[in-house]
Amino acid sequence: MNKFLFYVFFFASYFSVFSQVSSKYTISFENAVHHEANIEAVFTNLRTDEVEFRMSRTSPGRYALHEFMKNVYAVNVTDSKGNALKTNRPDPYSWSVKGHDGTIKVSYILFANRGGGTYAQIDETHAHLNIPATFIYMPSKAKDGIEVTFNVREDLNWKVATQLKPVSGNTYYAYDLQYFMDSPTEISNFSNRAFNVDGQTINFVLHHNGTEAELDTYFEKVKKIVLQEKAVFGELPKFDYDNYTFLACYIPNASGDGMEHRNSTILTSTRSLAEGGMERNIGTVSHEFFHAWNVERIRPKSLEPFKFDEANMSGELWFAEGxxxxxxxxxxxxxxxxxxxxxxxxxxxxxxxxxxxxxxxxxxxxxxxxxxxxxxxxxxxxxxxxxxxxxxxxxxxxxxxxxxxxxxxxxxxxxxxxxxxxxxxxxxxxxxxxxxxxxxxxxxxxxxxxxxxxxxxxxxxxxxxAMERLLNNVGVSLTQEKNMVDFGASVKNGLITQNTTMGGSAYNAGLENGDKIIKFNDVTINESTDFNYLINTFKPNDEIKVVYKRFGEVKETIVKLLASKNYTLALFETNSLNLSDKQKAQREDWLQAK
Incomplete structure (x- = not known):
């Protein structure tokens, strides 16, 4: 087995397949303890007198604006000889520059302290880099090749895991801006496992504080997921460089998240494998790997190409995500x-x-x-x-x-x-x-x-x-507890803590978020009152006198309790219902391993 499976991606063909590199980055982490990175960007082959560079406002897989510019400071701009260049700021996200000599060098400091799928996190445990949250870019060079060198902390035994193509040492390549922005990178003292599927390598990189034995157990689950999802589509996607990499960080300083990318995915959680993560983190693995087909390659036209300077809207997310x-x-x-x-x-x-x-x-x-x-x-x-x-x-x-x-x-x-x-x-x-x-x-x-x-x-x-009939076909019952009531509001210590549900009991009675319930019929509501238990002592259509306080004023209303609309789904066997041969066959075809 290769020492690191990410490092062997067709070196011999480097010069024949790489497009012109016009953007080169170097990133260092000397001040990681304070969540800072020092970054230098060099843009070359500039053919117009005025050029623009900017920070992304969005990130692949996210649809909202995130304004990564807010964490960039100490920006310095020179030409190739180190001469300072004057910049203009046409908007909060970009710089325009004139008077260069065909090359612009930009250095800056990045603050990064959120370890999830959207942002970046730098500390002495790792450098967890989402590329749009880390690097400025030049829109005019979006079609050119990009190189980035990660100056890792050798004193912390850091190494690099990424879908980017290795060049040499810790220098990597992307064939254009879209690929670069879509290539999250984990730099830490991680462990890794890999297996081969039809000539392609599935890598699982894990940065955690657990044991190698825990990783071995977890990786067996990952392999089962990969193979079952392959069975849905009949084949794996053709991954670039024949590699796919899970980038997992299950550490206390992470933020729970999952984010799909073309040949990799970010998986982050504060739950260690030993403390619930073995069961509770695995769903994100299943979700994000399915995206290797559905959304990364089965791609909505509305998201192609992905825009880095504005929000990305798509009407297909019920399919892509749902x-x-x-x-x-x-x-x-x-x-x-x-x-x-x-x-x-x-x-x-x-x-x-x-x-x-x-x-x-x-x-x-x-x-x-x-x-x-x-x-x-x-x-x-x-x-x-x-x-x-x-x-x-x-x-x-x-x-x-x-x-x-x-x-x-x-x-x-x-x-x-x-x-x-x-x-x-x-x-x-x-x-x-x-x-x-x-x-x-x-x-x-x-x-x-x-x-x-x-x-x-x-x-x-x-x-x-008509879901009752459809579920019945596979031996699943769908029932409602119509003798139960639904207040239509979330109540804690008598306080309504969320907007009341439109058309529900509380809403119809004029109650709203922020109201403090004082009495419920003759029952005084206090911190020891179990409101859910109290509600369930009544029946549908019961009318209750409610005394409450709003904006300091005591008010009264009558609440007519409506029947609960909640459904329960269960296998026939759970409710002692007989399963016919046809229902059993339908269920097996639905739920059995492929």
Whole structure:
């Protein structure tokens, strides 16, 4: 086995296949203890007198603005001989420069202290680099090659893991700006494992404080996921340089996240493998690797090319993220990492969230996807009403994936083969798709009536299919506890802590976020009151006198308690229901390993 599998990527062909390099970076970490990196960028082959360089505002896989410029300072700009150049600042993210000699050198300091999929983190445990959050770039050189040299901390036994192509030592290459920005890099004293699938190498890099034995156990789960996801599409993608690399950081100073990239993924968690991560981190592995097909190569036209200077909006995220979320847990079940009971139990929360959300009256799945620039790790300070108006495209698409899969299976078809057809038609050829394209492929696969009905009712509109029948086909029951009540608000120590649910008991009574409930009929509410227990002592249609305080004023209202809309999903066997041979066969085809 090679010492480091990332280091052997066709060195002999270097000069024949590399495009002209016009951007070179060097990054050093002498002041890592204070989360700083020193960076120098050299831009050459400049053919116009005035040029611009800038910091990205977005990051591949994210859709909101993140304004990475806020962590850049001590910027110094010279020509090739070290002569200072005057710069102008046309906006907060860029510099314009004149009077250069065909080369511009820029040095700056980067502050970085968030170890997730979007930002960068530098300390004495690692340099965890998301490229857009780290390096300035020159838009006019976006098509040229890029080289970057990582001056690692040898005193900390650091080494480099990245999908970038090695050149020599710790210098790496990207063939253009899009690839460079899409290439996260982990620099630390990590461990690694690898296995070969059809002539390609799957690397698992892990920076953690655990044992090699724990990594061995975890890696066996990773391998099962890779093979089950390959079975969905029939083949692995053709990875650049025949390598794919999981970049995992399970350390206390990380931030929980997962982010897909073309030939790699970031996996971060504060949970160590020994303290719950063995079970709770593995879902992100399943989700992000599925993206190697769905979103990286089965690519929405709306995200191609990815824009670094503005928010990226796509109406296809219910498919790109949502269908990936559907397969995330399904693959864990097929791989035997979770039981079938755990899988069905896990569906229940998403099912209730999507089916019972008032948000479906405002937006269909496409329009929910359009909200990504406002919800995808975006920050704002003004209150919003998203609990009533928004359904995550992850969850919405997850449940649409379930609905489509079970609807197809009722016809003797399945979602695996539909995804495979999308892969062959668009992903394998790396031809970006539209929603209309997805509709047409479903028409080709399952018939025009079926395909158009599904897209018309559930994608272009917000209807939901008859899930009780579809679940029954695979021996899963769908029931509601209609004798239970739902207050329609989150209450802690008497305080309503979130916007009340539109159309719910509390909402209809005029109660709202921030109200302090004092009495519930004759019961005084205090810190020791178990409000959920209290609510469940009543029945649907009971009317309750509620005394509450709002803005310092005591008020009264009557709350008519509505029946709970919550569903429970369970395997037939859990409810002592008989499973027919047909239902058993359908379920096996759905959940068994491929």
């Amino acid at each position: 269908f990936t979320s559907y397969f995330t847990s399904l693959i864990l079940c097929r791989a035997g990492i979770i039981s079938r009971e755990q899988y069905i139990e896990g569906i229940t929360g998403s099912f209730n969230y999507v089916w019972n959300s008032p948000g479906r009256q405002f937006f269909n799945p496409i329009e929910m996807s359009y909200q990504a620039p406002f919800v995808d790790a975006a920050r704002s300070v003004d209150p919003v009403n998203r609990s009533n108006t928004f359904i995550s495209y992850y969850s919405y698409g997850n449940m649409l994936g379930l609905a489509l899969d079970l609807s197809l299976r009722e016809k003797g078809l399945n979602l695996d083969d539909y995804m495979k057809l999308v892969w062959i038609t668009y992903g394998e050829q790396e031809k970006p798709y539209t929603i209309e394209n997805l509709n047409n492929i479903l028409n080709d696969y399952a018939g025009v009536d079926f395909g158009n009905t599904f897209f018309t009712n559930y994608i272009y509109k917000s209807d939901m299919p």
